[in-house]
Amino acid sequence: MWLADTRRAVPLYGCAITRKELEAPRPLDTSSRSKGARRRARLHRGARRWHRSVTCARARVWRVFTLTLTVQAEDPIAAQGAVLALMHAYRAATRDPRYFWWAELQERGAVHYHAILVNPPWKDFERLRSFLSRHWSLSPLTPWVGRLDPRLFQRRGAEYAMAYTKKERPRVIGERNPASERSVGNSSRSVDKSAQQAYDDMPRELRTFGHQLLEHRLADIDLHLDEAILDVSSDWKTLGGRWWEHIQIVGFLHHTRARGGCTMPRRQKKRPVRSIQTPDRPRKDSGATNTKALP
Numbered sequence: 001m002w003l004a005d006t007r008r009a010v011p012l013y014g015c016a017i018t019r020k021e022l023e024a025p026r027p028l029d030t031s032s033r034s035k036g037a038r039r040r041a042r043l044h045r046g047a048r049r050w051h052r053s054v055t056c057a058r059a060r061v062w063r064v065f066t067l068t069l070t071v072q073a074e075d076p077i078a079a080q081g082a083v084l085a086l087m088h089a090y091r092a093a094t095r096d097p098r099y100f101w102w103a104e105l106q107e108r109g110a111v112h113y114h115a116i117l118v119n120p121p122w123k124d125f126e127r128l129r130s131f132l133s134r135h136w137s138l139s140p141l142t143p144w145v146g147r148l149d150p151r152l153f154q155r156r157g158a159e160y161a162m163a164y165t166k167k168e169r170p171r172v173i174g175e176r177n178p179a180s181e182r183s184v185g186n187s188s189r190s191v192d193k194s195a196q197q198a199y200d201d202m203p204r205e206l207r208t209f210g211h212q213l214l215e216h217r218l219a220d221i222d223l224h225l226d227e228a229i230l231d232v233s234s235d236w237k238t239l240g241g242r243w244w245e246h247i248q249i250v251g252f253l254h255h256t257r258a259r260g261g262c263t264m265p266r267r268q269k270k271r272p273v274r275s276i277q278t279p280d281r282p283r284k285d286s287g288a289t290n291t292k293a294l295p
Helices: 035-055 081-094 126-137 151-167 218-222
Strands: 015-027 064-069 098-105 111-118 144-146 181-184 187-190 209-211 227-232 249-257
Touching: 015 035, 035 098, 035 209, 035 218, 064 126, 064 151, 081 098, 081 111, 081 126, 081 209, 111 151, 126 144, 144 181
Parallel strands: none
Antiparallel strands: 015 249, 064 111, 064 144, 098 111, 098 209, 181 187, 227 249
16 A cells, blocks of 8 residues: 655656546544455455466466365364475476466365466366366365456456455354355355455464465566545544554555556566576576475
8 A cells, every 4th residue: 555655756657647636635534454264355455466477477367267275184283394395396387477366265274275377378277177186185076266357357367366354253053054145946045255254263374365476576567556535633642543444545556557558667587496406406596506495
């Protein structure tokens, strides 16, 4: 988010930022400062950054697959490191790996993962399922694979991940939620996703989300995102309490993409790839003689 007194250059390279002031300042909700709320906020920010970087890359998006990876064990710790190993194998199978994955919780307490693959090397579902079956052994179920329209991904790709992590609400056992009922033929079944949002119950050893190394710097990506302008109430000292409890929204910065798309500068140097197959191979950009093997 942007503070009201921010003064810095904005190299937008053809894009434009429109500043819209609010008639009356709006208080910012800082009541929820739990671990789950902070994890959801980081996931939202990471999804927006990844989507903007992917859509502004030189390679166009022509194929998008979505995945659902389940874990048979109820203990979430059983999935530690599994999705990272899967994505390492995926990076080795494609020249231009672009992916985003995030973790969720099921009703029984087990963790499962969703992922988005951009321009995978496989054209059909069967080859992708075969690849996943070889590198994902935490569940006897075949991983679910779906397809997402590239044009829809260009417009609302980040919202696909953020839709699962909306603000959670208190749950009452036996409560009926008409908004979460999905019709199936002449019957209806309740689909309550509030358990998937309970990041407070997720162990700290598990990462909430992950993606490939972005082609652009985070500072450049943040300049091309819609942000809120924050300010602290001038009379926060007289009102008492801590200063962050008196933060208010005074306006918004709306980003408008250039006609040919955002042209953010790319990273000058990419991080070297660490290989599991050759752990003793030194890095090219350093004088190290040994590379520690991944678990």
